[in-house]
Amino acid sequence: MISGTHTGAAIALFVGLVFSALGCDKKESPPAADSAAAAVVAPAPAAGPVTLTGSGASFPAPLYSRWFREFGEKNKDIRVNYQSTGSGAGIKAFTEGQTDFGASDAAMSDDEIKAAKDNVILLPMTAGNIVLAYNLEGVPELKLSREAYAGIFLGEIKHWDDPKIVKTNPGVKLPKLDISVVHRSDGSGTTFVFTQHLAAISEKWKAKPGVGKSVDWPVGVGGAKNDGVAAQIHQTPGAIGYIEFAFAASTKQPMAALENKAGKFIVPSLKTSATALAAVELPADLRAWVTDPGGDESYPIVTYTWILAHKKYDDKAKATALKSVLKWCLTDGQKLSESLFYIPLPDAVSATVLKAVDTIE
Amino acid sequence: MATRKTTATANPDLTEAFRSPVSRPPTAWQKGFDVAFKNVAYAFGVGVVLLLAGVVFEVMRHAKTAIADYGFGFITSSVWDANNGHFGILPEIVGTLYTSFLALAIGGFLGVTVALVLSQGFVPRRVELIMKNVIELLAAVPSVVYGLWGIFVLIPAVRGPSGWFNEHLGSIPFFSTRLSGPGVFPASLVLSIMILPTVTAISREAMAAVPPRLAAAAYGLGATRWEVIFRVTLPTAVGGIFGALVLGLGRALGETMALAMLVGNANVFGWSLFSPGNTLAALLANHFPEAGKVEVGALMYAAFVLMLITLAVNALGSFIMLRTTRELKGLG
Amino acid sequence: MANPTMTPRLVPVSSPVSFRRSMGERRTLGNTALTVAAVGLSLIAMFPLFSVLYMLLVKGGALLSPSLFSELTPGAGMDGGGIGNAVLGTLVVVALSTGLALPLGFLGAVYLAEYGGESKLATVVRFSAKVLTGLPSILAGVFAYATVVVLTGSFSAFAGACAMAILMIPTVMLTSESALRGVPSKMKMAAFGMGATRAQVILQIVIPTAIPGILTGVMLALARAMGETAPLLFTALFSDYWFDGKLLQPVASLSVLIYNFAGSPFEHQVALAWAASLVLVSIVLVLNVTAQIVTRRPQEH
Numbered sequence: 001m002i003s004g005t006h007t008g009a010a011i012a013l014f015v016g017l018v019f020s021a022l023g024c025d026k027k028e029s030p031p032a033a034d035s036a037a038a039a040v041v042a043p044a045p046a047a048g049p050v051t052l053t054g055s056g057a058s059f060p061a062p063l064y065s066r067w068f069r070e071f072g073e074k075n076k077d078i079r080v081n082y083q084s085t086g087s088g089a090g091i092k093a094f095t096e097g098q099t100d101f102g103a104s105d106a107a108m109s110d111d112e113i114k115a116a117k118d119n120v121i122l123l124p125m126t127a128g129n130i131v132l133a134y135n136l137e138g139v140p141e142l143k144l145s146r147e148a149y150a151g152i153f154l155g156e157i158k159h160w161d162d163p164k165i166v167k168t169n170p171g172v173k174l175p176k177l178d179i180s181v182v183h184r185s186d187g188s189g190t191t192f193v194f195t196q197h198l199a200a201i202s203e204k205w206k207a208k209p210g211v212g213k214s215v216d217w218p219v220g221v222g223g224a225k226n227d228g229v230a231a232q233i234h235q236t237p238g239a240i241g242y243i244e245f246a247f248a249a250s251t252k253q254p255m256a257a258l259e260n261k262a263g264k265f266i267v268p269s270l271k272t273s274a275t276a277l278a279a280v281e282l283p284a285d286l287r288a289w290v291t292d293p294g295g296d297e298s299y300p301i302v303t304y305t306w307i308l309a310h311k312k313y314d315d316k317a318k319a320t321a322l323k324s325v326l327k328w329c330l331t332d333g334q335k336l337s338e339s340l341f342y343i344p345l346p347d348a349v350s351a352t353v354l355k356a357v358d359t360i361e
Numbered sequence: 362m363a364t365r366k367t368t369a370t371a372n373p374d375l376t377e378a379f380r381s382p383v384s385r386p387p388t389a390w391q392k393g394f395d396v397a398f399k400n401v402a403y404a405f406g407v408g409v410v411l412l413l414a415g416v417v418f419e420v421m422r423h424a425k426t427a428i429a430d431y432g433f434g435f436i437t438s439s440v441w442d443a444n445n446g447h448f449g450i451l452p453e454i455v456g457t458l459y460t461s462f463l464a465l466a467i468g469g470f471l472g473v474t475v476a477l478v479l480s481q482g483f484v485p486r487r488v489e490l491i492m493k494n495v496i497e498l499l500a501a502v503p504s505v506v507y508g509l510w511g512i513f514v515l516i517p518a519v520r521g522p523s524g525w526f527n528e529h530l531g532s533i534p535f536f537s538t539r540l541s542g543p544g545v546f547p548a549s550l551v552l553s554i555m556i557l558p559t560v561t562a563i564s565r566e567a568m569a570a571v572p573p574r575l576a577a578a579a580y581g582l583g584a585t586r587w588e589v590i591f592r593v594t595l596p597t598a599v600g601g602i603f604g605a606l607v608l609g610l611g612r613a614l615g616e617t618m619a620l621a622m623l624v625g626n627a628n629v630f631g632w633s634l635f636s637p638g639n640t641l642a643a644l645l646a647n648h649f650p651e652a653g654k655v656e657v658g659a660l661m662y663a664a665f666v667l668m669l670i671t672l673a674v675n676a677l678g679s680f681i682m683l684r685t686t687r688e689l690k691g692l693g
Numbered sequence: 694m695a696n697p698t699m700t701p702r703l704v705p706v707s708s709p710v711s712f713r714r715s716m717g718e719r720r721t722l723g724n725t726a727l728t729v730a731a732v733g734l735s736l737i738a739m740f741p742l743f744s745v746l747y748m749l750l751v752k753g754g755a756l757l758s759p760s761l762f763s764e765l766t767p768g769a770g771m772d773g774g775g776i777g778n779a780v781l782g783t784l785v786v787v788a789l790s791t792g793l794a795l796p797l798g799f800l801g802a803v804y805l806a807e808y809g810g811e812s813k814l815a816t817v818v819r820f821s822a823k824v825l826t827g828l829p830s831i832l833a834g835v836f837a838y839a840t841v842v843v844l845t846g847s848f849s850a851f852a853g854a855c856a857m858a859i860l861m862i863p864t865v866m867l868t869s870e871s872a873l874r875g876v877p878s879k880m881k882m883a884a885f886g887m888g889a890t891r892a893q894v895i896l897q898i899v900i901p902t903a904i905p906g907i908l909t910g911v912m913l914a915l916a917r918a919m920g921e922t923a924p925l926l927f928t929a930l931f932s933d934y935w936f937d938g939k940l941l942q943p944v945a946s947l948s949v950l951i952y953n954f955a956g957s958p959f960e961h962q963v964a965l966a967w968a969a970s971l972v973l974v975s976i977v978l979v980l981n982v983t984a985q986i987v988t989r990r991p992q993e994h
Contacts, residue, residue, distance in 0.1 A: 053847070053943060055930070065768025065933070081932050081943065089650035098847050115654075180541035185626035185647045209442075214648075216442050221543055221637040222626030223956065224647060230958030235512070236542040251958045386888045395890035399808060405797050406804030406818045409866060412797075412859065413821040416828065416836045423839060471738045478735045483728060495739045501981045502745055503920025505948050506970045509955045510745050513963075554741045585724040615829030617923040622955060642923075645831050649838070650927045664835055668828075675827030679820075 049076065050321040055083040056090020056103030057189050058225035059244045060126055060305045063342050064103065067333045071325055078321045086225055088187020088213045094308050100318055102308035105189025106213055107287040121311050121360060122286050123353050124304040125329055127343040129273040130194050131255040131301075133233050133248040134240040136160065136175070142256040143168040143265045149258065150202040152179055152240060155219035160238060168265070175238075182232045182241030185222025187213040193289065193303040194242045200291040201300075242301075245273070246341035260300040261292050272299040274343050280304070282349060286356065302343070312361055319361055326357045417668065424665040427658035435662055441628050441644075448659035450666065455630040456638035457670070460549045460620065461613040463634075468553030468613075469606045472560030476602075477590060479561070480568045500558035508622030511551045516540075516623070519547050523635045534632035543625035546634040551619045556609040563608060567601020567685070568594055600685030607678035615671045617642035641667040746974075753971025756964055761972075766933050766950065772961055776969045778935050782945035783973070785936050786850055786929060787918050790857035795911065797858075798865030805866070806873035807895055819870075825863040833859040834924035842928055850936070850944040853929030857918045864914040872906025873899055905987050912984035916977045922948035947973045 061084035068080040085093070087104035094102030095116040107122050132149060134142060144152075148164045151157040157164055161174045184191045192213045199206035209215040223229035223241070230247040233239045240256075245268055248255050257265040266272050276298035280290045289303055307326065313319035330350050337344040345353070387395070427435070431448060438449020475496060479489055523540035530536045540546065571594050579589045595602070625637020626647055641663055652660050760775050767774030801818065809815025837856035842848055876899045884894045900907075930943035931953065947969045954966035 051934075051937075051939075051942065062768060066771065069768060069771075079934055081934055083931050083933075083943070085650055085930075088652075092650070092652065093848075096843070096846075098842065178539055178541070186650075187648070187652075212442075214442075216440055216628070220627065221541065222647070224626075225956070227953075227958055228956035231956050231963075232542055234958055235516070239541060247958055251960075253958070387890045387893075391890050391893065395892040398892035398895070402800050402804040402808055405800035406809060406815070408797055409801050409825070409862060410818055410821045412862065413825050416825075416832065416859070419836050419839055420832065471734055474731050475735045475738050478731050483732060492735065492739065495742055498978065498981070499739075499742050501916060501920075501977050502742070502974060503922070503948060503977065505920065505922045505951045505955070506745065506749075506974055509951055509966055509970055510741075510748055512955060514744060514748060554738075557738055585720055587724045587727045588720070611827050615827060617829060617831045618952065622952070642829055642831050645835065646923055646926060649835065661835075664832055668832055671827055671829055672824055675824060679823050 049079045050317050051079045051081060052100045052318060052322055052325065053081050053083075054090075054101040054103060054307075055085045055093050055099050056308070057087045057105050057305055058084040058227060059087075059105045059128060059190050060103060060342065061226070062246050062250070063126055063337060063340050066336060066340060067329050068325070070333075070336070071328050074328075075324070078325060080325055084225060084227070086184075086186040087189030087192070091308065100313075101310075101322060103305065104308060105303055105305040106192035107189075107306045108308060119310045119312055121309050121356060122306045123309060123326065123356055124282070124286055124345065124349060125307050125326075125353070126334075126337055126345060127273070127277050127302060127304045128341070129245045129268055129276075129299050129302040129343070130190060130197075130242050131245050131248050131268045132240055132258065133230065133243055133253040133255050135233050135237055136177070136254070137237065139172055139174065140254055142172070142254070143259070144256045145259045146201050149256070150198055150205060153181060153183075153198060153218070153220075154202070154204060155181070168259075177238040180236050180239040181217070181220030182223055182229050182236070182239050183217045183220045184214070184225070184229060186224050188225070189213060189303075189305065190226060190242065190244060191215065194301065196289060196291045197301045245270075249341040258300050260296075260298055261294050262296045262298075264296055266297070266299045268299050270338060270341065270343055272297055273302045274346075276300070276302045277304075277343060278346065282352065286353065309357075309360055311359065316361075323357055323360055326360075327354060330354050330357070420661055420664050420668055423658060423661035427662040428665075431659070431662065435659070436666065439628060439630075441648075446655055448656075448662075450641065450644070450663050452628045452630040453639045453641045453644045453663065454666065456545070456624065457614060457640040457642070457667070459630070459638065460545055460552055460624065460640060461610055463545070463549040464552035464556060464613045465606060465610045466553075467550065468556040469560050469609055471553065472557045472605070472609065473564050473602055475557070476561045476564035476568060477594075480565050481586065481590060481594070496558050496561050499554060504555065504616060504618040505622070507551050507555060508619045511547055511619060511623045512543075515550060516542060516547050519550070527635065535634050537631070538633040538636045540635035541637075543623050543637055544635045545624065545638045548620050548624040548638075548640075549634075551623055552613050552616055555616060555619065556612050559612055560605045560609040563605035563682070564598070564602045567598040567605065570601065570686075571597045600681065604678055604681040604685055607674060607681055611671055611675040611678050614674060615642065615667075617646055621646045641670075749967065749971045749974055752964065752967035753969075756968040757971070761968055765935065766945065766965070767961070768933070774965070776947065776950060776965060776972065778932065778945040779947045779950040779969060780972060781936050782850070782929075782932070783919055783947045786853045786857060786925070786944060786946055787915060789850065789854035789940070790861060790918055791911070791915060793854060793858035794861035794865055794914070798862040798914075799869050799907070801862075802866045802869035802873060803895060803900075805870045807891070807899065819867075822863040822866045825859070826867070828860070829923075830856075830860055830921050831923040831926075833857075834926060834928055837924065837928045845941055847941055848928060848930040848943040849941040850929050851940045853925045853944065853946070856924035856928050857921060860921060860924065861914040861918050864917065865910050868910025868913065869903070869907045872903040872910065875906060876902045909984040909988045912980045912987070916980040916984070919977055919980075920948060920973060922952050925949050926952070 061082070064082050068082055072079055087106050090102040091104050091108055091112055093099045095112065108120060113120050132144065136142070145164065145168050148157060148168065151164060158179055160177045160179055166174055192211065195209070195211045195215055199211050209217065221232065223232040226243050226247045229241045230243045230251060230253065233241045234251065234253060255268050257267040260266050275295060276290060276293035279293045279295065279298070280288050282288050292300060293302065309322060330345070330353055334344045334350065435449055436454065437451055438447065439451045440447045440449050478484065479493055484492070520540050523546070526536040527539045575593050575597060576589050579593045584592070620640050621643040624640055624643055626639055626643060627637040628639055629636065630638055645660055645664055648656065649660055762775060762777045762780055764773065764775030765778050766776060805815055805818060809818065833856045836859065837852050841852035841855050845852070880898055880902065881894050884898050925946050925948060929946060929949070931949050932943045932945045936944050950969050951966045951973070954962040957963055
């Protein structure tokens, strides 16, 4: 039978092993789960490539992965590992110091910046537009009025042959099919921008569900990240959902032409989106959205997307590496944007952002 | 065999034996090592208990504030609104239970049937062996691969018939919506495939434990095969079969990936088989990576509820198995 | 009262008695119908495996080539690339988690089989292990996140391995215990008779004899661990680069790759998901089959 000493020795031994194992791997970093320190993890070894880890928005992920791959080929001593996890997850990981940089189309709210101890700088890197992609066989073009698309997402318009949709699509044979709404199941900057726009055009939406990275959707199924929503739409007859332009364009998914503020039906394209974006005035902290752009040629749902970096890094090597990556993306990288269906930053904007990058240390 | 000590040949001289390198009492060093080894073994044994306690404690610790904040309303609310701090897991609880019980109904029924076929000599032994291996291989396929298969094979296959059911039998609550893509039914089907091997294996053991003379007696009285099954084998093995079902349910309740990929991640619930839904595990998988402090608390509360449900069901299943094996031993 | 189903049929002595049931009788018909139904249902139950294997071979096999294993995962919308980093990552995480789980599970099993017996502590330990086998894998991931990721401040292969180890330990422990118990006591008694200490008996006789059973348990635990996704989702995250020896950085894995790419709108990524599934299922099947062979082999005593 076990004696007291046996059990005591056993427990002490085990606990000791556990703590020594944990202790070996503990780094200088926030003490407990509740701390939201902004300090970055301890330095990587000086020799060998500097590895930067980032995660966040799926909105710009195709562009970022191309950028970082190209940059890595030209600069063998810097590796950037970006994982598309959704803006919400990106902000959180960045705030808790688990990644070196984040990415979000919802930038960061004041509360979030406070949680990151203000050691945050928001850098617009590129811009894109959000489209309503749909899956209707035999319907290559679709015009949706504001009433129509707000109603669809509110769950009030349930079938494709609803009068409100038929009205704006004369001559198109719309089937009596249920509308399957697809939204995001994870915390998303894309959702934030889209709901902001819906709130701007529909009082009902503003009241409930309102704006946010994650809202209580009246109808629909959830897909994870832009990828998941795009895949869902592609696989489900009668589906409609909101995704970033690049995802629809590169997979050749039909997109609806939306009615803008001026009452015109605009087909999503880089040109019409750039026009809308020109209306955005970036303030000093570089956060701004245009929720309902005016102008005849403006596509109604556009946004910048931000990389979240720290103002001060503990590891200077990482700071230097990050700066050179970001500078490349803001200059040479912009040349790749259009081919991947993203809107290149206006020159004035990229100049401002480059200045901001210089302040990182 | 790996024993390095060969049996000592008979040695009449005892002192000789005590001095022989092959057989003698342990040295002080060996005794010390023996005690150390024993302590290490004890430590690791206790370590497993500590691990379980650690996991439970950690989840509870994080859930404590959330439990205090939301109380019981958490379990009855259907809203998941991270912005305004309103959380409720009722759709997820219903979804977890609905998919699991549906999977149990399908997988359990099929599992017991397969166990019957494999243990009652319906097919030649070689076919039995092949079937047994195939069923075991079903268990080897990772959950995420089932999810992938479900998305590209099962859902398209089910979509058509579901439309038919919805059109013609739409008044029955089970068929009240159309299947657009992911939903309760495809998720439950895949789940039932995943628990089938568990149910089959344990049921087979239970059926094999039925003493053959009971069945032989019935045959001697002129019973047909199925009469023996229904009146002798199943009633005797029912304890083990019940245990198998409970353990299968336990497995279904804890399943994450296939459900996250196939259930639709929508915070709604209802009777319709074809509507999307959500489960506790899928909720955790989707929201955990990005949860801010407030949401993490709510998610830990959900994790706590999930833990309670799965632990309770698994403990119940283990307990039933323990009791029925004891009963069957008495019968033999 | 005479039970009609049990009343033997009276036949004239002159005609030969046949015990074959005629199909015309209702009982026999019912019996046969049930047999057909049961066997039919069993075949249906086996069908999903064949469907899965077929899809894996057809869709996964399409991309099977050496470059699949030597290239890195491509970004969204990019062509080419492979799953090499994911294969290596899975092997690394699983090896690490086995290194963590094996000592704990195995020595715990030694305790259960050799020292604990049926004592109260041993019952508690055994019960804990059984309960841990039923722990949803996502909770292991949550626990590893709350402890390792938060403490070390980054997503890492080590955190993923810890989460995985939590899932492997109970299986290794319980299967090792039955393997150890299966060693015949006369072997142990002979050794004790020669003056061996308990530790010597265990280390030099019991364990070597039980190795096949232990190996089986380890292989089954390995096979299960390789396929797990939920524990790795927010511990090891993912990486688009080769594992470079840094255990405290995110690492790629086959299961997370499949999860990420399965929901992708880019066809090439979906194709890679199928290829990765084929590789993963092949490894898992090989492990399972090997485990079965190992158990069947040694029947010397």
